[in-house]
Amino acid sequence: MKKLWFFLLLLIFSALMVACSEEDASDAGEKIETSGKAGNKEDGFSGEITVWAHPFTGDQEVEGKMWKEIISSYEETTGVKVNFEQIPWANRDQKVLTALAANNGPDVFYAIPDQMPQYAEAGMLLDLNPYLKDNDMEDFVESALVSTTWKDKVYGLPILQEAYTFLYNVDIIKEIGEDPSKLPATWAEFEKWAEKAKEKGYYASSFQGGGSMNGTLYPYLWQAGGEVLTADNEVMINSDAGVEAFEFINKMYKNEWIPKDSITALEHDALWDSSKMLSVQGSGASISRMLSKDTFEFVIAPPLKNKKQVTYGTTGMFVVPINSENPDAAAEFVKIMTSAENQRKFNQVTQYIPTRESAKDIFGEQKYLAQLATYTEFAMPGVIHPEGRNIMPLIQAELQTMMEGKKTPKEAADAAAEAIKGKVK
Structure with a gap:
C-alpha cells in the first residue's frame, strides 16, 4: 500500500504542475444521460457506477447514440445506473490519477497498452480474473489479451484492436514487373521488390522515424525474433535479433529504399498519394483514407516475416480501479461492454477491429477491413512494461543517430540497451 500511495503522490504532483490550470477531472467530461435506474436484478447488482471513455470518432451524434444503446443494455441487465462521461484524450493520465487519488474517479475507464502496466504495477487496478469464469475468453483474439495482462493477472478486457501492415500501389507493382497477387x-x-522500385525511381516504402517506435523499430525487431525487455527487466534490445533489426533499417535508409527525411518524418502521405512510393505502412485509418480519395488501386499484404510473422497493432481496453466503490458492478460492465454484441455496435461506429473473433463479421462486405481483421492474430500491442512509454525516446534517439551515420547498428543497439537499463534498474 505504501508503494501505491508513494507512486500516486509522485504522479499527482507532476500532473498538477502540468495541468494546474485545467478543470478538475471529476467534471471534465461530457455526460451522456441514460434512462436506466438503480435496482436489484437476479445477479444481485445494485447502485451506480461512473464510466469514463474518450471520443473515438468525429461524429459525436452517432457515437452518443451508440453509447446509449450499450449502456442501456447493461442497465437493463443489472439494474445498475451508469453515469457516463466522455473525457478528452489530452492529459488523460493526469485526469485519471488525480481523480483516483482523491477517491473521486470513475469505476471503469478506457486504457491503452502503455498505461495498463504502469497502473497495475502500482497496485491501482482490480484483478479481473475472479470475474471471468463465464466470459468465453477463448473467443478473444489471443494477441489482444497480451496488453491486458501483467504478471499473470488480467486487469482489463479489450474492446478494439488494430493491425499495421503494408499497402501496395498496384500500378507500381506492375511497372516493376511483379504480380499484385503475390506480395x-x-x-x-x-528487399528484391525494394531494389526494383528504386531502379524505376520509386521509394520502396515509408518510415516515420520521428514517430512512435511501435511503427518503426519494434515490428522489425519482433520479426527478427527479438524483444525490447521482459517483465523481469531483462533488456533484450541489443541481442543478435535486435541488432539484426537495426541493421535492416539502416540498410533501407542507406540504399534509399525509404525517403531521406525518414529520420524525423511523421508521415509520408504526400509521397504515397502522388504515386512516388511502392508501399506504405498503414492500418484501418489508412484504408479508409484511401477509399475516400479513390486515386489509385491498392492491395494489402500480410505482415512481413523474418523469423516470425508479426506486426504492431494497438489494443484498447476497459479497466476497473482498485478503489471502485462498486467493483462487482464495474467488472460486470467491462464484461458486457466487451461482449460480441456490443463489440459489433462499438466497432461498426468506430471502424476499429473487434477483439472477439465472433464479432469480426461486421466487415462482411468491406473486403479491405475484412482482410485486415484477419491479421490481428499477428499484432503485438507494443512493449508491455511500466516503463514502456518512457524508454521510447531513448531508443528513438539511438535509431536516429544510426541513420545519420554516426553509429553502427551494433553501437546504436548497445547504447539503447544501456539507456533502458538506466530506466528500469
Missing part, C-alpha cells in the same frame, strides 16, 4: 511475405522478398 512480399519475407524480408528477402521485400
Whole structure:
C-alpha cells in the first residue's frame, strides 16, 4: 500500500504542475444521460457506477447514440445506473490519477497498452480474473489479451484492436514487373521488390522515424525474433535479433529504399498519394483514407516475416480501479461492454477491429477491413512494461543517430540497451 500511495503522490504532483490550470477531472467530461435506474436484478447488482471513455470518432451524434444503446443494455441487465462521461484524450493520465487519488474517479475507464502496466504495477487496478469464469475468453483474439495482462493477472478486457501492415500501389507493382497477387511475405522478398522500385525511381516504402517506435523499430525487431525487455527487466534490445533489426533499417535508409527525411518524418502521405512510393505502412485509418480519395488501386499484404510473422497493432481496453466503490458492478460492465454484441455496435461506429473473433463479421462486405481483421492474430500491442512509454525516446534517439551515420547498428543497439537499463534498474 505504501508503494501505491508513494507512486500516486509522485504522479499527482507532476500532473498538477502540468495541468494546474485545467478543470478538475471529476467534471471534465461530457455526460451522456441514460434512462436506466438503480435496482436489484437476479445477479444481485445494485447502485451506480461512473464510466469514463474518450471520443473515438468525429461524429459525436452517432457515437452518443451508440453509447446509449450499450449502456442501456447493461442497465437493463443489472439494474445498475451508469453515469457516463466522455473525457478528452489530452492529459488523460493526469485526469485519471488525480481523480483516483482523491477517491473521486470513475469505476471503469478506457486504457491503452502503455498505461495498463504502469497502473497495475502500482497496485491501482482490480484483478479481473475472479470475474471471468463465464466470459468465453477463448473467443478473444489471443494477441489482444497480451496488453491486458501483467504478471499473470488480467486487469482489463479489450474492446478494439488494430493491425499495421503494408499497402501496395498496384500500378507500381506492375511497372516493376511483379504480380499484385503475390506480395512480399519475407524480408528477402521485400528487399528484391525494394531494389526494383528504386531502379524505376520509386521509394520502396515509408518510415516515420520521428514517430512512435511501435511503427518503426519494434515490428522489425519482433520479426527478427527479438524483444525490447521482459517483465523481469531483462533488456533484450541489443541481442543478435535486435541488432539484426537495426541493421535492416539502416540498410533501407542507406540504399534509399525509404525517403531521406525518414529520420524525423511523421508521415509520408504526400509521397504515397502522388504515386512516388511502392508501399506504405498503414492500418484501418489508412484504408479508409484511401477509399475516400479513390486515386489509385491498392492491395494489402500480410505482415512481413523474418523469423516470425508479426506486426504492431494497438489494443484498447476497459479497466476497473482498485478503489471502485462498486467493483462487482464495474467488472460486470467491462464484461458486457466487451461482449460480441456490443463489440459489433462499438466497432461498426468506430471502424476499429473487434477483439472477439465472433464479432469480426461486421466487415462482411468491406473486403479491405475484412482482410485486415484477419491479421490481428499477428499484432503485438507494443512493449508491455511500466516503463514502456518512457524508454521510447531513448531508443528513438539511438535509431536516429544510426541513420545519420554516426553509429553502427551494433553501437546504436548497445547504447539503447544501456539507456533502458538506466530506466528500469
